[in-house]
Protein backbone atom coordinates (compact mmCIF):
# COMPACT_ATOMS: atom_id res chain seq x y z
CA UNK A 1 0.00 0.00 0.00
CA UNK A 2 1.40 3.38 -0.95
CA UNK A 3 2.05 6.07 1.62
CA UNK A 4 -0.62 8.19 -0.01
CA UNK A 5 -3.18 5.40 0.46
CA UNK A 6 -2.12 4.93 4.09
CA UNK A 7 -2.69 8.62 4.73
CA UNK A 8 -6.09 8.53 3.10
CA UNK A 9 -7.10 5.41 5.06
CA UNK A 10 -7.15 7.44 8.26
CA UNK A 11 -9.21 10.17 6.69
CA UNK A 12 -13.01 10.28 7.10
CA UNK A 13 -13.85 10.79 3.44
CA UNK A 14 -14.02 8.81 0.24
CA UNK A 15 -11.02 8.10 -1.93
CA UNK A 16 -11.59 7.57 -5.63
CA UNK A 17 -9.13 6.42 -8.29
CA UNK A 18 -9.61 7.21 -11.94
CA UNK A 19 -7.61 7.05 -15.14
CA UNK A 20 -8.23 10.09 -17.29
CA UNK A 21 -6.89 11.53 -20.52
CA UNK A 22 -5.72 15.10 -20.47
CA UNK A 23 -4.46 16.53 -23.75
CA UNK A 24 -3.54 13.06 -24.98
CA UNK A 25 -1.72 12.00 -21.80
CA UNK A 26 -3.13 9.32 -19.55
CA UNK A 27 -3.13 10.37 -15.91
CA UNK A 28 -3.89 8.33 -12.82
CA UNK A 29 -5.92 10.40 -10.38
CA UNK A 30 -6.42 9.81 -6.68
CA UNK A 31 -9.34 11.96 -5.58
CA UNK A 32 -9.99 12.54 -1.91
CA UNK A 33 -13.52 13.76 -1.18
CA UNK A 34 -13.22 15.59 2.13
CA UNK A 35 -16.24 15.98 4.39
CA UNK A 36 -18.02 19.30 3.97
CA UNK A 37 -19.32 21.59 6.64
CA UNK A 38 -16.10 23.47 7.40
CA UNK A 39 -17.53 26.86 8.25
CA UNK A 40 -15.77 30.18 8.07
CA UNK A 41 -16.08 30.71 11.80
CA UNK A 42 -14.27 27.43 12.51
CA UNK A 43 -10.69 28.22 13.30
CA UNK A 44 -8.52 26.35 10.88
CA UNK A 45 -6.02 25.43 13.56
CA UNK A 46 -8.75 23.03 14.68
CA UNK A 47 -8.55 21.32 11.34
CA UNK A 48 -7.63 17.73 11.85
CA UNK A 49 -4.08 16.58 11.23
CA UNK A 50 -5.38 14.10 8.71
CA UNK A 51 -6.88 16.86 6.56
CA UNK A 52 -3.55 18.68 6.60
CA UNK A 53 -1.80 15.43 5.67
CA UNK A 54 -4.15 14.99 2.71
CA UNK A 55 -3.36 18.54 1.72
CA UNK A 56 0.34 17.71 1.74
CA UNK A 57 -0.12 14.83 -0.66
CA UNK A 58 -2.48 16.62 -2.99
CA UNK A 59 -1.13 18.20 -6.15
CA UNK A 60 -4.27 20.18 -6.88
CA UNK A 61 -7.40 21.31 -5.10
CA UNK A 62 -11.06 21.89 -5.91
CA UNK A 63 -12.66 24.18 -3.38
CA UNK A 64 -16.41 23.82 -3.79
CA UNK A 65 -19.09 25.99 -2.26
CA UNK A 66 -22.80 26.04 -2.81
CA UNK A 67 -24.28 29.17 -4.41
CA UNK A 68 -27.25 28.66 -2.07
CA UNK A 69 -25.10 28.79 1.07
CA UNK A 70 -23.16 31.98 1.82
CA UNK A 71 -21.32 30.31 4.72
CA UNK A 72 -19.88 27.69 2.39
CA UNK A 73 -18.60 30.53 0.16
CA UNK A 74 -17.00 32.21 3.16
CA UNK A 75 -15.15 29.03 4.07
CA UNK A 76 -13.22 29.10 0.76
CA UNK A 77 -10.71 31.82 1.66
CA UNK A 78 -9.52 30.24 4.96
CA UNK A 79 -9.28 26.87 3.23
CA UNK A 80 -7.25 28.44 0.46
CA UNK A 81 -4.96 30.11 2.98
CA UNK A 82 -4.48 26.81 4.77
CA UNK A 83 -3.50 25.13 1.48
CA UNK A 84 -0.90 27.85 0.88
CA UNK A 85 0.47 27.30 4.39
CA UNK A 86 0.74 23.56 3.79
CA UNK A 87 2.41 24.19 0.39
CA UNK A 88 4.49 27.29 1.03
CA UNK A 89 7.00 26.64 -1.75
CA UNK A 90 4.78 25.68 -4.62
CA UNK A 91 1.92 27.31 -6.46
CA UNK A 92 -0.21 24.18 -6.26
CA UNK A 93 -3.29 24.76 -8.43
CA UNK A 94 -6.61 25.55 -6.79
CA UNK A 95 -9.87 25.72 -8.73
CA UNK A 96 -12.83 27.40 -7.05
CA UNK A 97 -16.22 25.96 -7.91
CA UNK A 98 -19.64 27.42 -7.21
CA UNK A 99 -21.99 24.43 -7.24
CA UNK A 100 -25.79 24.10 -7.41
CA UNK A 101 -26.01 26.56 -10.28
CA UNK A 102 -29.50 25.20 -11.04
CA UNK A 103 -30.95 26.54 -7.77
CA UNK A 104 -31.15 30.14 -8.95
CA UNK A 105 -34.21 30.94 -6.83
CA UNK A 106 -32.21 30.08 -3.67
CA UNK A 107 -29.01 31.86 -4.71
CA UNK A 108 -27.11 33.52 -1.87
CA UNK A 109 -23.77 33.96 -3.65
CA UNK A 110 -23.63 35.98 -6.85
CA UNK A 111 -21.48 34.84 -9.75
CA UNK A 112 -19.38 38.00 -9.55
CA UNK A 113 -18.60 37.19 -5.88
CA UNK A 114 -17.12 33.89 -7.01
CA UNK A 115 -15.18 35.53 -9.84
CA UNK A 116 -13.87 38.26 -7.56
CA UNK A 117 -12.68 35.81 -4.93
CA UNK A 118 -11.01 33.59 -7.53
CA UNK A 119 -9.27 36.59 -9.11
CA UNK A 120 -8.06 37.72 -5.74
CA UNK A 121 -6.67 34.30 -4.92
CA UNK A 122 -5.29 33.72 -8.41
CA UNK A 123 -7.48 30.68 -9.01
CA UNK A 124 -9.66 29.48 -11.82
CA UNK A 125 -13.38 29.80 -11.22
CA UNK A 126 -16.32 27.82 -12.55
CA UNK A 127 -19.97 27.91 -11.63
CA UNK A 128 -21.64 24.57 -12.25
CA UNK A 129 -24.52 22.29 -11.39
CA UNK A 130 -23.37 18.77 -10.61
CA UNK A 131 -26.93 17.48 -10.61
CA UNK A 132 -27.93 19.04 -13.92
CA UNK A 133 -24.81 18.76 -16.00
CA UNK A 134 -22.43 15.88 -15.68
CA UNK A 135 -20.10 17.48 -18.23
CA UNK A 136 -19.57 20.43 -15.88
CA UNK A 137 -17.95 18.02 -13.43
CA UNK A 138 -15.66 16.63 -16.15
CA UNK A 139 -14.73 20.20 -17.13
CA UNK A 140 -13.77 21.03 -13.57
CA UNK A 141 -11.46 18.03 -13.30
CA UNK A 142 -10.03 18.67 -16.77
CA UNK A 143 -9.20 22.25 -15.78
CA UNK A 144 -7.52 21.12 -12.58
CA UNK A 145 -5.56 18.34 -14.29
CA UNK A 146 -4.33 20.74 -16.95
CA UNK A 147 -3.17 23.18 -14.28
CA UNK A 148 -1.37 20.38 -12.41
CA UNK A 149 0.30 19.17 -15.65
CA UNK A 150 1.30 22.73 -16.50
CA UNK A 151 2.96 23.14 -13.11
CA UNK A 152 4.73 19.80 -13.49
CA UNK A 153 6.17 20.61 -16.88
CA UNK A 154 7.16 24.08 -15.71
CA UNK A 155 8.99 22.63 -12.70
CA UNK A 156 10.57 19.98 -14.94
CA UNK A 157 11.83 22.62 -17.34
CA UNK A 158 13.15 24.74 -14.51
CA UNK A 159 14.98 21.75 -13.03
CA UNK A 160 16.42 20.84 -16.42
CA UNK A 161 17.45 24.42 -17.01
CA UNK A 162 19.38 24.48 -13.77
CA UNK A 163 21.13 21.16 -14.55
CA UNK A 164 22.14 21.83 -18.15
CA UNK A 165 24.70 24.66 -18.23
CA UNK A 166 23.95 27.43 -20.62
CA UNK A 167 26.33 27.21 -23.64
CA UNK A 168 28.87 30.01 -23.46
CA UNK A 169 29.10 32.35 -26.38
CA UNK A 170 32.25 31.57 -28.41
CA UNK A 171 35.33 33.55 -27.51
CA UNK A 172 36.47 35.01 -30.84
CA UNK A 173 40.05 35.64 -29.69
CA UNK A 174 40.37 32.04 -28.61
CA UNK A 175 38.87 30.77 -31.89
CA UNK A 176 41.31 32.91 -33.94
CA UNK A 177 44.28 31.66 -31.87
CA UNK A 178 43.27 28.03 -32.34
CA UNK A 179 42.66 28.57 -36.07
CA UNK A 180 46.17 30.09 -36.47
CA UNK A 181 47.67 27.21 -34.49
CA UNK A 182 45.94 24.66 -36.69
CA UNK A 183 47.14 26.44 -39.85
CA UNK A 184 50.76 26.76 -38.71
CA UNK A 185 50.92 23.10 -37.64
CA UNK A 186 49.71 22.12 -41.13
CA UNK A 187 52.34 24.32 -42.76
CA UNK A 188 55.07 22.98 -40.48
CA UNK A 189 54.07 19.38 -40.95
CA UNK A 190 56.18 18.59 -44.10
CA UNK A 191 59.42 19.95 -42.58
CA UNK A 192 58.92 18.01 -39.37
CA UNK A 193 58.24 14.88 -41.42
CA UNK A 194 61.21 15.46 -43.63
Ligand SMILES: Nc1nc2c(ncn2[C@@H]2O[C@H](COP(=O)(O)OP(=O)(O)OP(=O)(O)O)[C@@H](O)[C@H]2O)c(=O)[nH]1
Nearest residue numbers: 034035036037099100101102103128129130131132
Ligand atom coordinates in the same frame (compact mmCIF):
# COMPACT_ATOMS: atom_id res chain seq x y z
N1 LIG B 1 -29.98 21.05 -6.85
C1 LIG B 1 -28.76 20.57 -6.70
N2 LIG B 1 -28.49 19.78 -5.66
C2 LIG B 1 -27.21 19.33 -5.53
C3 LIG B 1 -26.19 19.65 -6.44
N3 LIG B 1 -25.04 19.06 -6.04
C4 LIG B 1 -25.33 18.39 -4.93
N4 LIG B 1 -26.64 18.53 -4.61
C5 LIG B 1 -27.35 17.99 -3.45
O1 LIG B 1 -26.77 18.50 -2.27
C6 LIG B 1 -26.72 17.51 -1.25
C7 LIG B 1 -25.28 17.33 -0.79
O2 LIG B 1 -24.55 16.78 -1.85
P1 LIG B 1 -23.17 16.05 -1.63
O3 LIG B 1 -22.67 15.57 -2.92
O4 LIG B 1 -23.32 15.04 -0.52
O5 LIG B 1 -22.30 17.25 -1.14
P2 LIG B 1 -20.96 17.20 -0.32
O6 LIG B 1 -20.31 18.50 -0.47
O7 LIG B 1 -20.18 16.00 -0.69
O8 LIG B 1 -21.48 17.10 1.15
P3 LIG B 1 -20.67 16.52 2.39
O9 LIG B 1 -20.97 15.07 2.37
O10 LIG B 1 -21.25 17.26 3.55
O11 LIG B 1 -19.25 16.82 2.14
C8 LIG B 1 -27.31 16.26 -1.87
O12 LIG B 1 -28.66 16.20 -1.49
C9 LIG B 1 -27.20 16.48 -3.36
O13 LIG B 1 -28.22 15.87 -4.08
C10 LIG B 1 -26.52 20.51 -7.55
O14 LIG B 1 -25.72 20.88 -8.41
N5 LIG B 1 -27.82 20.93 -7.62
